[in-house]
Amino acid sequence: MHRFCRAAAILLLACLAAAAEPADWIIRARYVLTMNPQRRIIENGAVAIGGDSILAVGAAAEIANRYTAQHTLDRPDALIMPGMIDTHTHAAMSLFRAMADDKRLQDWLSNYIFPAESKNVNPDFVKWGTELACLEMSLAGITTYTDMYYFEDTVAAATKRAGLRGVLGQSVIGFPAPDYKTWKEAIAGAERYIRNYKSDPLIVPAVAPHAIYTTPDEALVAAHRLAIKYHVPLLIHLSETKKEVDDAVAKRHVTPPEALANLGVLDGRVVAAHCVWLNERDIQILKNHSTGVAHCPSSNMKLASGIAPVTAMLQEGLNVGLGNDGFAGGNDTADLMSEMNIAAKLQKVARMDPEVLPAEQVVEMATIRGARVLGLDKEIGSLEAGKRADLITLSLTPPNAIPIYNVYSQVAYASRAADVQDVFVNGRLIVSNRRMLTLNQQEIYAHIRAWQSRIEATLAQTAH
Ligand SMILES: [Zn+2]
Known part of the structure; x- marks a missing residue:
């Protein structure tokens, strides 16, 4: 026994x-x-x-x-x-998809988008616009996206409902915005929002001063202080158009990256979208500050902003990811497969060299390099135990x-x-x-149709 x-x-x-x-x-x-x-x-x-x-x-x-x-x-x-990683977009703008096209950036912003936003953007707009974008991004294989918009706590709630991962930046801008009337209120709101989402498993809260030409220097510095205090990313548009650079040089006698560096606002927390008009010195400045770059080739083409020196940035070892810069004006869809394709071909034709930005490197930009841009490469971007x-x-x-x-x-x-x-x-x-399990497509479409009627009515008022 x-x-x-x-x-x-x-x-x-x-x-x-x-x-x-x-x-x-x-x-x-x-x-x-x-x-x-x-x-x-x-x-x-x-x-x-x-x-x-x-x-x-x-x-x-x-x-x-x-x-x-x-x-x-x-x-x-x-x-x-x-899963693919989008390093720059504006999800709720899906409600403005293909609404005003074939315009210059300044014309598009000043005469169409900013007026349409001031008349329409509220938490309900942001909720349904973000849900539509999350539906589209999920079906396109984007699992992490980076957002700059208003009412960012509403963006975060919609993103969590979808089950997507988001690096979501509360906008700070130097004029009355739909959510906050002053940049000081926006900074205070950003701090509350960051505290609420600081330990969330899916949301990385961030602060997002729009650009150096729309956000006062004092606000840029305050936003950066917030990023340091809470160890969160700072998202910004940088050197997107030649005009932005020419104006900075005329007004400040330095380029936009130099201006940020001089303000002490440039470091590894910063995700700089576009970076089209960089000189060699600018590339070194971004490199020395370990700043990540979000390359948005479709947007840069559609707005005729130019071709970003991606090959040179990658040769210098900068982290460059891909962004849709959606969903209106700059780009109208959430499709990183197409951004990969366009990014590779645009570099080849810009350099008249088919060997630059090869397939493997552009797949890296949509995955592991994008994760590095966001400081999330220990968690996402590759398939590893x-x-x-x-x-x-x-x-x-x-x-x-x-x-x-x-x-x-x-x-x-x-x-x-x-x-x-x-x-x-x-x-x-x-x-x-190909079936979304977390969001209700019919419900989203019904709300989007209702919002379209309201937006069209406000556009008609603007036209009169
Ligand atoms: Zn943008």
């Missing part, structure tokens, strides 16, 4: 040793594009998720042996890649995905946002087989 008990105990221990570890999800696919430091691509690979994190990434057979999952997702005709489980599956069944010779080239040049099939953010499935 005693011997039997000992044998049973040994058998039990052996069984426990062989028992697979628990996981919430195992996702299998034809390829896993990890974007890890070795840039490993695994054929017939899998990702195991536990809670909000990636437990392991490896060959499908190895993951199957090691883990027992509550849910499995088999996508033999898809690739798994990190211990990181947050933000990942997408990309269908390889459409004709534009056949055949595949090079996975990076496929993603950068041939795949489309509509090929995104499933989306996980923080371990949660939010898009399943």
Whole structure:
């Protein structure tokens, strides 16, 4: 009897040793594009998720042996890649999509957007505009986005409802805005908002002075102080147009990056959107201050702002990510697959050199480099054990995905946002087989239609 008990105990221990570890999800696919430091691509690979994190990434057979999952997702005709990271946009402006186009930036801002915003933007506008944008971004495989707008606590609430990750900046601007009448009130509001969301698992609160030509120096300094106090990002438009640079040189005798540096407002917390008109010295200034850059090629093309010196910035080792700068005027959609494609081709034609900004590098910009721009590269941007489980599956069944010779080239040049099939953010499935699980599409569309009528009525008043 005693011997039997000992044998049973040994058998039990052996069984426990062989028992697979628990996981919430195992996702299998034809390829896993990890974007890890070795840039490993695994054929017939899998990702195991536990809670909000990636437990392991490896060959499908190895993951199957090691883990027992509550849910499995088999996508033999898809690739798994990190969720894409948008480093600059304005989500609620989806309500102004394709409303006033083919204008110069100053004309578009002063005569269309700022008046339309002053008459319409309130928390309800921001709520439904952001939900529409979150729906569009999720279906396009964007799992983290960076926002600059008004009523940012409402943006944060909508983003959480969608289940997306957001670096969301409360705007600070030098004239009466829809949410705060003065920049001092905006700074106080930004501080309250940052405190509310400081420990949120999905939201990184930020402060967002609009630009050096719209925000007084005192407000820029106050915004930066807030960023330091709470260790949060500072989001700003920088050197977007030639006019912005010419005006800064005329008024301040320095370029916009020099102006920020002189004010003590430039550091690694800053995410500078556009950076189209930089000279070599500006690039060195951004490099020396470890400032991240959000490159928005569609917006820069549509507003004829110019072509950002992305190749030179990357050669200098700057962190440059991609931004949609949506959803109105600058760009009208949330599609980082198309931004990758455009960014690569724009650099090639600007330099008359097809070797610059190759496919792998532009995929980096949409993933791990974008994470570095936002200071989130320890948590997101690649598929590695211990990181947050933000990942997408990309269908390889459409004709534009056949055949595949090079996975990076496929993603950068041939795949489309509509090929995104499933989306996980923080371990949660939010898009399943192209269906949004967290937001109610019919309800959003009904509110957007109602808002369109109101916006059209205010535009008619402006025209009279
Ligand atoms: Zn912008």
